[in-house]
Amino acid sequence: EAQVTQNPRYLITVTGKKLTVTCSQNMNHEYMSWYRQDPGLGLRQIYYSMNVEVTDKGDVPEGYKVSRKEKRNFPLILESPSPNQTSLYFCASTARPPVNTEAFFGQGTRLTVV
C-alpha cells in the first residue's frame, strides 16, 4: 500500500529539548515536504527536498532542520523547541510532474511544547 508514515502522532515536550519527527514514504517519490497547520492559517511549508541531499527552505523554516540522506526518509528536527512551535505537522511526498501531481500526506503529528 502506497503511504507516507509519520511518527510519533502525538508528542508533548518541554522547551529546549531536541526532538525529531520521522517521515518515510514507500512510493519512490523525489519530492518531500514538511508543513505545519495552524488555525486560520491553513498549512504552510517549512522545508522541502527535491531529491537526496537536496533540501531548501519553505515559507516558515525558522527553528527547524531537515535532512535527506535516503530517498524514502525526510526527518524534521527541532533543535530547541519553543512554545510557538506547538502545531500540527504533516509530511508529504510527490512524484516528479507531470507523472502525478497528487501529494500524499502522512497522518500528522500533533506537537505541544510547554
Place this chain on the structure above:
Amino acid sequence: AQTVTQSQPEMSVQEAETVTLSCTYDTSESNYYLFWYKQPPSRQMILVIRQEAYKQQNATENRFSVNFQKAAKSFSLKISDSQLGDTAMYFCAFMKGQGAQKLVFGQGTRLTINP
C-alpha cells in the same frame, strides 16, 4: 508569490443539500494545478479533486465538482447531495506546474453537514 484565499471560515448545511465552498487565488503563473483537500476529524489529508489550469473543462468526481474561472482566478467546490461523512475541514491549494515542491494552501473552510 502565490496566495490562496478561502473567505468562508465555517459553513453548515442540511444533509442532502448542495453546498459551494469558495476559493480565490493569485498568481502570475500560466501553468499550475489547483486542488481541494478534505481533512476529517481523523486529521488525514484526502485529495478530493484536482484541476489542471490548461484544461477548460471543470473537473468532477462523483458528487464533487469545481467551477474553475481562470480569468477571475476562482476555484469553487460544489458538493451535491451532501452526506454526514462530508463533515470536515476543506482546504483549497495551488501548485506551480514547474516543480512539485510546494503546495500553497488557503485558510480552510470548516463544513458541517447536519442530519
